[in-house]
Amino acid sequence: MVDTFLRLEDVKRATGLGRSTIYVLMAETPPRFPRPVKINGGRAIAWLGSEISAWQKARIAERDGA
Template sequence: MRFIRLKEVMHVTGLGRSSIYNYMAEGRFPKTVSLGGRAVAWVESDIELWMTEKVAARNV
């Protein structure tokens, strides 16, 4: 399991910071994991699964 920070999530998904947090607020994006203090990250496999689901939805 690997944690990835916001900058990498933005790079991998092509989404901006505000879009990521807006989708999270709507329950449409994986939630963060607290790393302590104000530091958060995402589980890389959660992001990969989210992207796979987006591709699958496109093909329906």
């Protein structure tokens, strides 16, 4: 299976969260948002599409009381 790298603008669009909120959630202990991976020799970062999808599904399950 090949995963998709999502850049910050894609993550913001997919989640409806702003940049600051994403970084605040990642900084919490434990992190409440997936952490990015370094790409392009560490000069750029991206999030795994599968981890963003799992985060979204967890929010839906949390809403539904699962």
